[in-house]
Amino acid sequence: MSSRFHAKSADAYEQLMGRWSRRLARPFLEFAGLEPGERVLDVGCGTGSLTFIIPEVADIISIQGIDYSETYVAAARERNTDPRITIDRGDACELAFPDHAFDRTLALLVLHFIPESEQALAEMTRVTKPGGIVAAAVWDSFGGMPVQRMFWDTAAVLDPSAAKIRGDNYFKPLTRRGQMEALWRKTGLDKVKETAVTIHMDFQDFEDYWRPIADGEGPLGKYATGLDEERRQAFEKALRAAYEAGEPDGPRSFSATAWVCRGIVPR
Numbered sequence: 001m002s003s004r005f006h007a008k009s010a011d012a013y014e015q016l017m018g019r020w021s022r023r024l025a026r027p028f029l030e031f032a033g034l035e036p037g038e039r040v041l042d043v044g045c046g047t048g049s050l051t052f053i054i055p056e057v058a059d060i061i062s063i064q065g066i067d068y069s070e071t072y073v074a075a076a077r078e079r080n081t082d083p084r085i086t087i088d089r090g091d092a093c094e095l096a097f098p099d100h101a102f103d104r105t106l107a108l109l110v111l112h113f114i115p116e117s118e119q120a121l122a123e124m125t126r127v128t129k130p131g132g133i134v135a136a137a138v139w140d141s142f143g144g145m146p147v148q149r150m151f152w153d154t155a156a157v158l159d160p161s162a163a164k165i166r167g168d169n170y171f172k173p174l175t176r177r178g179q180m181e182a183l184w185r186k187t188g189l190d191k192v193k194e195t196a197v198t199i200h201m202d203f204q205d206f207e208d209y210w211r212p213i214a215d216g217e218g219p220l221g222k223y224a225t226g227l228d229e230e231r232r233q234a235f236e237k238a239l240r241a242a243y244e245a246g247e248p249d250g251p252r253s254f255s256a257t258a259w260v261c262r263g264i265v266p267r
Contacts, residue, residue, distance in 0.1 A: 044110025144257025189263025
């Protein structure tokens with residue numbers, strides 16, 4: 001299985017994560033670099049959060065996006081108006097491209113959902129030309145995501161069985177400091193650099209935060225919609241209290257930190 005992300009609805013994903021992925025995309029591209037005339041592969045493109053920003057940053061020749069979710073691929077194709085962009089369903093662990101096909105291969109917020117992340121990075125490296133860049137970003141899901149900490153800590157207090165699910169979500173592959181850098185070096189990439197990038201997730205009110213979760217999107221939505229009605233209502237009430245924190249419902253801003261890593265394919 002090439003992705004453990006619970007993909008259900010493109011619209012719900014946009015509200016749950018797509019809007020924040022787009023906010024992260026520009027600082028990620030500043031870190032990963034991008035040059036005019038390049039051929040770029042976007043691995044795990046989802047609904048196009050990174051894909052559609054790439055041509056705004058540099059006059060590239062082509063962008064190939066792939067994603068495991070047919071739902072997200074269909075939504076991204078519908079949005080696409082740029083003839084340089086192609087979006088297909090694909091497996092990050094078995095990329096359907098020849099060796100050295102791309103100048104730069106990128107993955108925004110996907111590798112931590114792939115159990116075989118080492119194989120995925122090896123494939124990303126294989127399809128990148130010598131001297132090209134391989135770069136990725138993953139959330140610091142334990143220390144850098146208070147939005148998710150609020151969710152899973154609340155769940156674990158109310159539901160002891162959620163403790164394991166919480167741990168699985170806090171410590172997904174590559175989400176701790178230095179893990180991506182170590183994997184990049186193990187894969188044989190040169191001039192490896194890892195650092196952190198922080199954005200803010202700004203919500204209008206609790207409903208703005210809760211709606212995509214209630215619709216079942218992503219790991220949070222999968223857990224919430226798996227509760228029976230009584231437990232779901234109790235959980236929503238407790239989560240609302242955590243969001244409001246004793247103040248009237250309304251806007252809240254949460255920092256969100258991602259680890260970003262890049263390396264050069266040896267010549």
